Amino acid sequence: MLVECVQGEGGYRPAGRKFIKTVSKVSKKYGFPLIIDEIQSGLGRTGKWWSFQHYGITPDIMTSAKSLQVGATVASNKYDPNESGAVSSTWGGGHRIDMAVGLKMIEVIEKEKLLKNAEIVGKYTMKKLNELKEKYPTKISDIRGIGLMIGMEFFSKKYRDLVELNAFRCGLLTMGCGVKTLRIAPPLIINKDEIGQGLDVIEFCLKRC
Ligand SMILES: Cc1ncc(COP(=O)(O)O)c(C=O)c1O
Known part of the structure:
Protein backbone atom coordinates (compact mmCIF):
# COMPACT_ATOMS: atom_id res chain seq x y z
CA MET A 1 0.00 0.00 0.00
CA GLU A 112 21.73 25.47 9.74
CA LYS A 113 19.18 23.63 11.91
CA LEU A 114 16.50 23.99 9.27
CA LEU A 115 14.27 21.26 10.72
CA LYS A 116 13.82 23.43 13.82
CA ASN A 117 13.29 26.48 11.61
CA ALA A 118 10.59 24.69 9.60
CA GLU A 119 8.85 23.71 12.85
CA ILE A 120 9.01 27.19 14.43
CA VAL A 121 8.25 29.25 11.32
CA GLY A 122 5.61 26.68 10.29
CA LYS A 123 3.75 27.13 13.59
CA TYR A 124 3.99 30.91 13.24
CA THR A 125 2.66 30.74 9.66
CA MET A 126 -0.25 28.51 10.70
CA LYS A 127 -1.13 30.98 13.48
CA LYS A 128 -1.07 33.94 11.09
CA LEU A 129 -3.04 32.06 8.43
CA ASN A 130 -5.66 31.11 11.00
CA GLU A 131 -5.96 34.82 11.86
CA LEU A 132 -6.58 35.49 8.15
CA LYS A 133 -9.19 32.72 8.14
CA GLU A 134 -11.01 34.46 11.03
CA LYS A 135 -10.83 37.75 9.16
CA TYR A 136 -12.10 36.32 5.84
CA PRO A 137 -14.53 33.60 6.97
CA THR A 138 -16.44 33.57 3.68
CA LYS A 139 -13.34 33.00 1.58
CA ILE A 140 -10.97 30.72 3.52
CA SER A 141 -12.44 27.40 4.61
CA ASP A 142 -9.46 25.58 6.13
CA ILE A 143 -5.84 25.96 7.18
CA ARG A 144 -3.90 22.75 7.70
CA GLY A 145 -0.42 21.36 7.51
CA ILE A 146 2.72 20.32 9.31
CA GLY A 147 5.90 22.42 9.46
CA LEU A 148 6.31 24.37 6.23
CA MET A 149 3.90 22.19 4.25
CA ILE A 150 0.72 24.21 4.66
CA GLY A 151 -2.51 24.18 2.71
CA MET A 152 -4.87 27.15 2.62
CA GLU A 153 -8.23 25.97 1.35
CA PHE A 154 -10.81 28.34 -0.12
CA PHE A 155 -14.56 27.99 -0.38
CA SER A 156 -14.26 28.04 -4.16
CA LYS A 157 -11.69 27.35 -6.84
CA LYS A 158 -12.40 30.85 -8.18
CA TYR A 159 -11.06 32.51 -4.99
CA ARG A 160 -8.03 30.22 -4.95
CA ASP A 161 -7.17 30.91 -8.58
CA LEU A 162 -7.60 34.67 -8.15
CA VAL A 163 -5.35 34.80 -5.09
CA GLU A 164 -2.74 32.63 -6.83
CA LEU A 165 -2.76 34.79 -9.97
CA ASN A 166 -2.76 38.15 -8.20
CA ALA A 167 -0.09 37.06 -5.73
CA PHE A 168 2.06 36.12 -8.73
CA ARG A 169 1.45 39.58 -10.23
CA CYS A 170 2.70 41.03 -6.93
CA GLY A 171 5.83 38.87 -7.12
CA LEU A 172 4.78 36.08 -4.75
CA LEU A 173 4.94 32.61 -6.24
CA THR A 174 2.50 30.12 -4.74
CA MET A 175 0.88 27.12 -6.40
CA GLY A 176 -2.51 25.49 -6.29
CA CYS A 177 -3.08 21.89 -5.27
CA GLY A 178 -6.15 19.75 -4.77
CA VAL A 179 -9.29 21.43 -6.08
CA LYS A 180 -9.29 24.76 -4.26
CA THR A 181 -6.22 24.82 -2.04
CA LEU A 182 -3.19 27.08 -2.20
CA ARG A 183 0.05 25.47 -1.15
CA ILE A 184 2.33 27.42 1.15
CA ALA A 185 5.70 25.75 0.82
CA PRO A 186 8.45 28.33 1.24
CA PRO A 187 12.15 27.46 1.38
CA LEU A 188 13.22 26.01 4.73
CA ILE A 189 15.54 29.00 5.33
CA ILE A 190 12.63 31.45 5.47
CA ASN A 191 12.21 33.61 8.59
CA LYS A 192 9.18 35.15 10.26
CA ASP A 193 9.68 38.59 8.67
CA GLU A 194 9.77 37.10 5.18
CA ILE A 195 6.68 35.02 5.93
CA GLY A 196 5.02 38.25 7.10
CA GLN A 197 5.76 39.92 3.77
CA GLY A 198 4.27 36.98 1.89
CA LEU A 199 1.18 36.98 4.07
CA ASP A 200 0.71 40.73 3.48
CA VAL A 201 0.60 39.99 -0.26
CA ILE A 202 -1.90 37.17 0.28
CA GLU A 203 -4.11 39.46 2.37
CA PHE A 204 -3.90 42.20 -0.25
CA CYS A 205 -5.10 39.66 -2.85
CA LEU A 206 -7.80 38.27 -0.53
CA LYS A 207 -9.32 41.73 -0.10
CA ARG A 208 -9.65 42.05 -3.85
CA CYS A 209 -11.18 38.72 -4.76
C1 LIG B 1 4.05 13.12 -3.73
C2 LIG B 1 4.47 12.73 -5.14
N1 LIG B 1 4.71 11.44 -5.41
C3 LIG B 1 5.07 11.07 -6.65
C4 LIG B 1 5.21 11.98 -7.67
C5 LIG B 1 5.46 11.51 -9.06
O1 LIG B 1 6.70 11.23 -9.38
P1 LIG B 1 6.97 10.57 -10.84
O2 LIG B 1 6.87 11.70 -11.81
O3 LIG B 1 8.33 10.03 -10.69
O4 LIG B 1 5.93 9.54 -11.08
C6 LIG B 1 4.99 13.33 -7.42
C7 LIG B 1 5.11 14.32 -8.48
O5 LIG B 1 4.72 15.45 -8.38
C8 LIG B 1 4.60 13.71 -6.14
O6 LIG B 1 4.35 14.98 -5.87
Whole structure:
Protein backbone atom coordinates (compact mmCIF):
# COMPACT_ATOMS: atom_id res chain seq x y z
CA MET A 1 0.00 0.00 0.00
CA LEU A 2 1.32 3.38 -1.01
CA VAL A 3 0.45 6.33 1.22
CA GLU A 4 1.39 9.98 1.64
CA CYS A 5 1.38 11.08 5.30
CA VAL A 6 0.77 14.59 3.99
CA GLN A 7 -0.88 14.63 0.58
CA GLY A 8 0.88 16.82 -1.96
CA GLU A 9 -1.05 17.21 -5.20
CA GLY A 10 -4.16 15.99 -3.34
CA GLY A 11 -4.34 19.28 -1.41
CA TYR A 12 -1.67 19.52 1.29
CA ARG A 13 -3.73 17.38 3.59
CA PRO A 14 -2.13 15.67 6.61
CA ALA A 15 -3.45 12.17 7.28
CA GLY A 16 -4.98 11.45 10.68
CA ARG A 17 -2.66 9.76 13.18
CA LYS A 18 -5.11 6.91 13.73
CA PHE A 19 -5.35 6.24 9.97
CA ILE A 20 -1.58 5.95 9.50
CA LYS A 21 -1.15 3.87 12.66
CA THR A 22 -3.92 1.50 11.50
CA VAL A 23 -2.52 1.16 7.98
CA SER A 24 0.88 0.31 9.49
CA LYS A 25 -0.67 -2.26 11.84
CA VAL A 26 -2.75 -3.86 9.07
CA SER A 27 0.26 -4.05 6.69
CA LYS A 28 2.19 -5.97 9.37
CA LYS A 29 -0.75 -8.25 10.13
CA TYR A 30 -1.33 -9.25 6.49
CA GLY A 31 2.30 -9.02 5.39
CA PHE A 32 2.09 -6.42 2.62
CA PRO A 33 4.67 -3.63 2.42
CA LEU A 34 3.77 -0.14 3.51
CA ILE A 35 5.31 2.38 1.12
CA ILE A 36 5.42 5.99 2.29
CA ASP A 37 5.77 8.58 -0.44
CA GLU A 38 8.03 11.34 0.86
CA ILE A 39 8.54 13.02 -2.50
CA GLN A 40 6.92 16.28 -1.41
CA SER A 41 6.81 15.84 2.34
CA GLY A 42 10.36 14.59 2.91
CA LEU A 43 13.73 16.15 3.55
CA GLY A 44 12.66 18.49 6.30
CA ARG A 45 9.60 20.07 4.74
CA THR A 46 7.41 19.14 7.73
CA GLY A 47 10.02 19.95 10.39
CA LYS A 48 11.29 16.36 10.59
CA TRP A 49 13.43 14.59 8.02
CA TRP A 50 10.46 12.46 6.95
CA SER A 51 6.77 13.09 7.49
CA PHE A 52 6.17 9.52 8.79
CA GLN A 53 8.26 10.45 11.85
CA HIS A 54 5.32 12.56 13.05
CA TYR A 55 3.21 9.41 13.16
CA GLY A 56 5.45 7.03 15.11
CA ILE A 57 5.63 4.38 12.36
CA THR A 58 8.39 2.97 10.17
CA PRO A 59 7.57 2.19 6.53
CA ASP A 60 8.94 -0.86 4.70
CA ILE A 61 9.76 1.24 1.65
CA MET A 62 9.98 4.99 1.18
CA THR A 63 10.50 7.29 -1.74
CA SER A 64 12.24 10.64 -1.87
CA ALA A 65 12.93 13.14 -4.65
CA LYS A 66 12.42 16.83 -5.38
CA SER A 67 14.46 18.54 -2.59
CA LEU A 68 16.88 15.61 -2.67
CA GLN A 69 17.48 16.38 -6.39
CA VAL A 70 17.43 12.70 -7.27
CA GLY A 71 14.58 10.22 -7.19
CA ALA A 72 15.44 7.61 -4.55
CA THR A 73 13.71 4.53 -3.21
CA VAL A 74 14.84 3.03 0.08
CA ALA A 75 13.55 -0.39 1.12
CA SER A 76 14.09 -2.51 4.20
CA ASN A 77 16.44 -5.45 3.66
CA LYS A 78 13.50 -7.79 3.85
CA TYR A 79 12.15 -6.52 0.52
CA ASP A 80 15.38 -5.90 -1.27
CA PRO A 81 18.13 -8.09 0.26
CA ASN A 82 20.64 -7.43 -2.52
CA GLU A 83 20.32 -3.64 -2.65
CA SER A 84 21.33 -1.07 -0.07
CA GLY A 85 19.30 1.58 -1.89
CA ALA A 86 18.30 2.51 -5.39
CA VAL A 87 18.48 5.79 -7.21
CA SER A 88 16.17 6.14 -10.15
CA SER A 89 15.01 9.38 -11.53
CA THR A 90 12.16 11.17 -13.01
CA TRP A 91 12.10 13.96 -10.43
CA GLY A 92 15.69 15.07 -10.80
CA GLY A 93 18.37 14.18 -13.27
CA GLY A 94 20.13 11.65 -11.07
CA HIS A 95 23.60 12.42 -12.38
CA ARG A 96 26.64 13.19 -10.24
CA ILE A 97 25.97 16.92 -9.96
CA ASP A 98 22.42 16.24 -8.75
CA MET A 99 23.77 13.80 -6.18
CA ALA A 100 26.34 16.34 -4.98
CA VAL A 101 23.60 19.00 -4.68
CA GLY A 102 21.34 16.55 -2.81
CA LEU A 103 24.15 15.74 -0.38
CA LYS A 104 24.86 19.43 0.16
CA MET A 105 21.17 19.97 0.82
CA ILE A 106 21.31 17.41 3.65
CA GLU A 107 24.46 19.02 5.08
CA VAL A 108 22.95 22.51 5.02
CA ILE A 109 19.69 21.37 6.63
CA GLU A 110 21.74 19.83 9.43
CA LYS A 111 24.25 22.65 9.84
CA GLU A 112 21.73 25.47 9.74
CA LYS A 113 19.18 23.63 11.91
CA LEU A 114 16.50 23.99 9.27
CA LEU A 115 14.27 21.26 10.72
CA LYS A 116 13.82 23.43 13.82
CA ASN A 117 13.29 26.48 11.61
CA ALA A 118 10.59 24.69 9.60
CA GLU A 119 8.85 23.71 12.85
CA ILE A 120 9.01 27.19 14.43
CA VAL A 121 8.25 29.25 11.32
CA GLY A 122 5.61 26.68 10.29
CA LYS A 123 3.75 27.13 13.59
CA TYR A 124 3.99 30.91 13.24
CA THR A 125 2.66 30.74 9.66
CA MET A 126 -0.25 28.51 10.70
CA LYS A 127 -1.13 30.98 13.48
CA LYS A 128 -1.07 33.94 11.09
CA LEU A 129 -3.04 32.06 8.43
CA ASN A 130 -5.66 31.11 11.00
CA GLU A 131 -5.96 34.82 11.86
CA LEU A 132 -6.58 35.49 8.15
CA LYS A 133 -9.19 32.72 8.14
CA GLU A 134 -11.01 34.46 11.03
CA LYS A 135 -10.83 37.75 9.16
CA TYR A 136 -12.10 36.32 5.84
CA PRO A 137 -14.53 33.60 6.97
CA THR A 138 -16.44 33.57 3.68
CA LYS A 139 -13.34 33.00 1.58
CA ILE A 140 -10.97 30.72 3.52
CA SER A 141 -12.44 27.40 4.61
CA ASP A 142 -9.46 25.58 6.13
CA ILE A 143 -5.84 25.96 7.18
CA ARG A 144 -3.90 22.75 7.70
CA GLY A 145 -0.42 21.36 7.51
CA ILE A 146 2.72 20.32 9.31
CA GLY A 147 5.90 22.42 9.46
CA LEU A 148 6.31 24.37 6.23
CA MET A 149 3.90 22.19 4.25
CA ILE A 150 0.72 24.21 4.66
CA GLY A 151 -2.51 24.18 2.71
CA MET A 152 -4.87 27.15 2.62
CA GLU A 153 -8.23 25.97 1.35
CA PHE A 154 -10.81 28.34 -0.12
CA PHE A 155 -14.56 27.99 -0.38
CA SER A 156 -14.26 28.04 -4.16
CA LYS A 157 -11.69 27.35 -6.84
CA LYS A 158 -12.40 30.85 -8.18
CA TYR A 159 -11.06 32.51 -4.99
CA ARG A 160 -8.03 30.22 -4.95
CA ASP A 161 -7.17 30.91 -8.58
CA LEU A 162 -7.60 34.67 -8.15
CA VAL A 163 -5.35 34.80 -5.09
CA GLU A 164 -2.74 32.63 -6.83
CA LEU A 165 -2.76 34.79 -9.97
CA ASN A 166 -2.76 38.15 -8.20
CA ALA A 167 -0.09 37.06 -5.73
CA PHE A 168 2.06 36.12 -8.73
CA ARG A 169 1.45 39.58 -10.23
CA CYS A 170 2.70 41.03 -6.93
CA GLY A 171 5.83 38.87 -7.12
CA LEU A 172 4.78 36.08 -4.75
CA LEU A 173 4.94 32.61 -6.24
CA THR A 174 2.50 30.12 -4.74
CA MET A 175 0.88 27.12 -6.40
CA GLY A 176 -2.51 25.49 -6.29
CA CYS A 177 -3.08 21.89 -5.27
CA GLY A 178 -6.15 19.75 -4.77
CA VAL A 179 -9.29 21.43 -6.08
CA LYS A 180 -9.29 24.76 -4.26
CA THR A 181 -6.22 24.82 -2.04
CA LEU A 182 -3.19 27.08 -2.20
CA ARG A 183 0.05 25.47 -1.15
CA ILE A 184 2.33 27.42 1.15
CA ALA A 185 5.70 25.75 0.82
CA PRO A 186 8.45 28.33 1.24
CA PRO A 187 12.15 27.46 1.38
CA LEU A 188 13.22 26.01 4.73
CA ILE A 189 15.54 29.00 5.33
CA ILE A 190 12.63 31.45 5.47
CA ASN A 191 12.21 33.61 8.59
CA LYS A 192 9.18 35.15 10.26
CA ASP A 193 9.68 38.59 8.67
CA GLU A 194 9.77 37.10 5.18
CA ILE A 195 6.68 35.02 5.93
CA GLY A 196 5.02 38.25 7.10
CA GLN A 197 5.76 39.92 3.77
CA GLY A 198 4.27 36.98 1.89
CA LEU A 199 1.18 36.98 4.07
CA ASP A 200 0.71 40.73 3.48
CA VAL A 201 0.60 39.99 -0.26
CA ILE A 202 -1.90 37.17 0.28
CA GLU A 203 -4.11 39.46 2.37
CA PHE A 204 -3.90 42.20 -0.25
CA CYS A 205 -5.10 39.66 -2.85
CA LEU A 206 -7.80 38.27 -0.53
CA LYS A 207 -9.32 41.73 -0.10
CA ARG A 208 -9.65 42.05 -3.85
CA CYS A 209 -11.18 38.72 -4.76
C1 LIG B 1 4.05 13.12 -3.73
C2 LIG B 1 4.47 12.73 -5.14
N1 LIG B 1 4.71 11.44 -5.41
C3 LIG B 1 5.07 11.07 -6.65
C4 LIG B 1 5.21 11.98 -7.67
C5 LIG B 1 5.46 11.51 -9.06
O1 LIG B 1 6.70 11.23 -9.38
P1 LIG B 1 6.97 10.57 -10.84
O2 LIG B 1 6.87 11.70 -11.81
O3 LIG B 1 8.33 10.03 -10.69
O4 LIG B 1 5.93 9.54 -11.08
C6 LIG B 1 4.99 13.33 -7.42
C7 LIG B 1 5.11 14.32 -8.48
O5 LIG B 1 4.72 15.45 -8.38
C8 LIG B 1 4.60 13.71 -6.14
O6 LIG B 1 4.35 14.98 -5.87
